[in-house]
Amino acid sequence: xxxxxxxxxxxxxxxxxxxxxxxxxxxxxxxxxxxxxxxxxxxxxxxxxxxxxxxxxxxxxxxxxxxxxxxxxxxxxxxxxxxxxxxxxxxxxxxxxxxxxxxxxxxxxxxxxxxxxxxxxxxxxxxxxxxxxxxxxxxxxxxxxxxxxxxxxxxxxxxxxxxxxxxxxxxxxxxxxxxxxxxxxxxxxxxxxxxxxxxxxxxxxxxxxxxxxxxxxxxxxxxxxxxxxxxxxxxxxxxxxxxxxxxxxxxxxxxxxxxxxxxxxxxxxxxxxxxxxxxxxxxxxxx
Numbered sequence: 001x002x003x004x005x006x007x008x009x010x011x012x013x014x015x016x017x018x019x020x021x022x023x024x025x026x027x028x029x030x031x032x033x034x035x036x037x038x039x040x041x042x043x044x045x046x047x048x049x050x051x052x053x054x055x056x057x058x059x060x061x062x063x064x065x066x067x068x069x070x071x072x073x074x075x076x077x078x079x080x081x082x083x084x085x086x087x088x089x090x091x092x093x094x095x096x097x098x099x100x101x102x103x104x105x106x107x108x109x110x111x112x113x114x115x116x117x118x119x120x121x122x123x124x125x126x127x128x129x130x131x132x133x134x135x136x137x138x139x140x141x142x143x144x145x146x147x148x149x150x151x152x153x154x155x156x157x158x159x160x161x162x163x164x165x166x167x168x169x170x171x172x173x174x175x176x177x178x179x180x181x182x183x184x185x186x187x188x189x190x191x192x193x194x195x196x197x198x199x200x201x202x203x204x205x206x207x208x209x210x211x212x213x214x215x216x217x218x219x220x221x222x223x224x225x226x227x228x229x230x231x232x233x234x235x236x237x238x239x240x241x242x243x244x245x246x247x248x249x250x251x252x253x254x255x256x257x258x259x260x261x262x263x264x265x266x267x268x269x270x271x272x273x274x275x276x277x278x279x280x281x282x283x284x285x286x287x
Contacts, residue, residue, distance in 0.1 A: 004040060005032045008176035008187035008202070010123050011039070016046025022106035023115065028190035028198035042122040044115070047101035051090045054078055058241035066110065070117070070238040077242070079117050081110045089114055097122045116174065116191050120236050124248040127179035127255060132234040133208075135170040135186060136160050141206035142170060142186035143281060144177075146234045151211050152269055154195065159274040167278075169197050177205070179255040207261050207281045214266035217273045219280050227262030228253055 001017045003024060013036065014020050023029055023044070052073035059070045065084040072078065076093040087105035091114050094100075100118040102111075120130055133144040134153035138160070145153045153172075160167040170186065173193025178185050188199035210222070210230040222230060231253050232240075239245035263280065267273035 002036060004034050004036045005029060005190075006034045006200075007032050007119060007189060008123070008128060008178050009180075010041045010119075010126065010128065012042050012044055012119065012122075013040035014044045016102075018106065019044060019046035019102050022108070022111055026108055026112050026115070026190065027196065028192060031188075031198050031200040032190055041126070042097065042118075043099045044118060045099055045101055047103045049101065049103070051080075051103055052078060052092055059238045061237070068113075068238075070241075072242070077121050079114065079238075081105075081114060083107065083110060091118055093118070093121055097125065112191065117236070117238065120239065121245065124239065124245050124252075127248075127252045129177050129235055129249050129252050130174045130189065130191065131177050131231070132174060134172050135175045136167050137170045137201075137203050138164060138167045138278065139206075139282060140203060142175075142203040143206050143277075144175070144186065144208040145211055146208060146230060147211040148233075152213060152267075153211060155269050156211055156265075156267070156274065156277075159269070159271055160278065163271040163274045164278050169195070170199055170201065170203070172197050177252065177256065179252055182255060182259065184256045184259050205256070205260050207263060208256075209263045209265050209277055209281075212264065212266050213268075215268065217265075217267045217270075217276050219263050219265045219267075219276055222262045222264055224257050226264075227257050230262055230264065231256070 001020045002015045003020045005012045054071045057071040061068045067082045069080045075095045078092040081089045089104045089110040134157040136143045171192050172195035174191035176187040176189050184205040187202040
């Protein structure tokens with residue numbers, strides 16, 4: 001059994017009865033299902049092979065009791081998730097990143113994140129990266145709102161929807177940035193955090209806005225160096241510890257920075273802040 005998904009224009013083919021059924025059960029993946037009528041960029045394959053051993057551990061993280069290890073084995077990248085109840089989920093990529101082997105516990109909360117990691121590694125060489133943002137579409141363009149967890153990204157995009165005519169949510173956690181012919185495009189994805197917003201749509205990027213809380217509303221345009229510093233923390237943290245993946249992401253962000261502005265918005269959680277960012281972006285960028 002197999003099933004294709006088209007995510008940010010990249011075709012992923014899932015193979016193996018158990019893996020096809022498990023990914024098919026993940027909330028958010030259905031809008032990205034397509035017929036298998038073209039060659040995929042990458043195969044997600046159910047594997048019974050022995051899991052390789054880490055040659056170099058790059059990053060370890062723990063969220064909600066789930067411990068994740070990301071690193072390299074002899075031929076490529078390896079990712080292992082260990083939930084507190086036991087039963088690991090393991091995946092490893094071929095050297096050319098065209099095959100991702102999945103093995104173990106297909107618990108849906110593990111599998112969703114594992115697919116995000118696998119997709120990110122496989123597509124990184126193609127100027128593609130998932131960015132932790134809340135993303136609005138307005139005037140047929142996308143705006144990325146970045147910030148640490150708890151900064152108010154979702155609050156600010158809600159204020160846009162409530163106060164800016166025509167503003168709609170594209171994704172509330174992990175849209176996909178892809179550079180096409182030198183221009184940044186933003187795609188909806190199957191990963192949208194706690195907000196069920198899974199749209200198979202794409203829009204040219206108008207601007208990026210890094211948010212911080214303040215007792216006032218103030219926006220300023222960042223330099224290229226400052227803009228890079230604002231964007232990079234919102235890219236997958238696991239990848240920052242691999243020189244290869246870091247270079248891919250840096251190249252993608254450099255293309256973005258040469259094409260669109262990045263702002264810092266210090267703001268209150270009010271309608272004036274939404275109007276300030278909207279008027280600044282579309283006054284500078286045009287329509």
